[in-house]
Amino acid sequence: MNQQEYTSPVVQMTDVSKIFGTNEHRTAAVRNVSLRASCGELVLLLGPSGSGKTTLLTLAAGLVKPTSGTVSLFGKDVESHAPGELQRLRALRIGFVFQNFHLIDSLKVIENVALVLRFAGKRRAQAKGIARTLLEKFHVGHLASKFPSTLSQGEKQRVAVARAIANGAELIIADEPTASLETKQGFDIIRLLHDYAKKQNRCVIIASHDLRIVEFSDRVLRLRDGMLTSAEDSYVKTLTTP
């Protein structure tokens, strides 16, 4: 696959800056970043802690609005989305994977996955059915009635990925998805995300400082002090084997 095959961008940022705080407490988390991420590609935001990766992810998901510049999600400027519209986008078209999994401890595994399906408007029984199928596909079906606290780290992250893609999200936002995992578990998760991008033709944006992910990425955007240190298209990697 090469860049020309990518379709219209899912996320497009143009000269985006995000400043937190006011007056002397102003901190520029992201400065003048432009990027685009399309269906079928896995984009890695690579950089050390504090480089602005997470802020860039939250901008890409429409969770925060830029101080300057424009962020376009699914072809529409986030500024022009009503709050309810962004919520619906997150429920229907965006999936999230977190470093600490962020499964809801008081819900069973299957209920965690079914929850996002309920957010998307599915009926309870239908949501549970889809969730069960997904969990089985991810080889954690036998854990469906367990509570997350009884799962291993790798199992938790598999469930989290299942939750992220349950609604067929067109955009997956993954924040340090391998940071809490052992090497093999980390690879497994990245493969799942990579497969999702390629086989389902979805867009996956991962923020990480884990260099192991580079080989799975179509593009790597290096960040330092809130700025891209490599131009968007300067690091294009064609993936031959996952």
Place this chain on the structure above:
Amino acid sequence: MDLYSIRILRSQPLRLALTVGGIALCIILMLFLLSVYRGVADGSVEYIRQNQTDLWVLQRNATNILRGSSVLFTAHGQSIRNTAGVKSVSPVLLLLSGVKKGDQVATVFLTGYDPAAGAGGPPAVIQGRSVLSDHEIVLDEAFAAKFNFKLGDRVEIQDDTLRVVGISTKTNAFVTQYAFVTLNRAQSLIGFPNIVTCYLVTSEQGTDNSKLAARIRDKLPGVEVYDQQTFLNNNIREMQAGFLPFIYTVAAIGVIVLTAILSLLLSINILERRKDFAIMKTLGSPGSFLPRLIVQQALLIASAGIIVGLIFFFPMVELIQEISPEVSTKTSLEQIALMSMVVGAMSLISSVISMQRLRRIYTLEVFS
């Protein structure tokens, strides 16, 4: 109902039990007050309600017998009797009096009436009979139970000794209870043989009672005449004026405590589940989802509180009446429905109060 609401509550069983217990206690308190109010309301005016007379004649400016004084002379009775359209006139003398049994002294609302006149006596006698002679007395059942009076016992009032010949019901006015003696005995106790409190007038068939009242007023300028319903309403109003402010105050405190307990629990739950709520917001929970969780929790707790409250309420009332028979209560389905609605409304208010915390939960909190 979302599973998550139930799971949140179940995750802290002790806290849930304490909260439900607190709410149940508030419900018991409020329901008890309502029941006492209804019991007192009925007990206070049942004497008037049951004495189905056509007109009540009192001293001018006296509107009721519960918290007003009226003094009329026996001569007034004769004038009323001679008024056209009057069938019968029953004099009644009401006075608060101490009753002694051994070392115990209690106050009764002593009602002197003329047994021969047919009205003014106890609304219902459940044991024994009404008084026939000046040395007899009929006591209220709650009063008799509290002081362990039985038929045939001797009662000391001032320097007289009277024999208990009957036990009446519907004569418990909570703060005091009615007791019935002959008019002569009551007059001799007060020391004025020509004094009565009021007259109960029965009109002849076909008489226009409003015209009869006007004729009595014209004849006796110092008196006021009320028809049965007006007089009953006057007394109900008077009873409410004396009792309702107290009921309202305690009930309001109960409602505030209930709302505070519930708001506190819901707020703590929100704070403890802050991360979960932030995750849900990030994952795209609809705007109504988290508020609905809070409302569901509030309603679950309130419902549990109502059920537990009702389970314990009736045995508790029985126990209280065992200990204090003069506490007259009357519980109805309407009261329970009213209480449930109040608790439901308070639980909704509590959820709205607690919901403010949801606004300060941000999606960014879930990112490392």
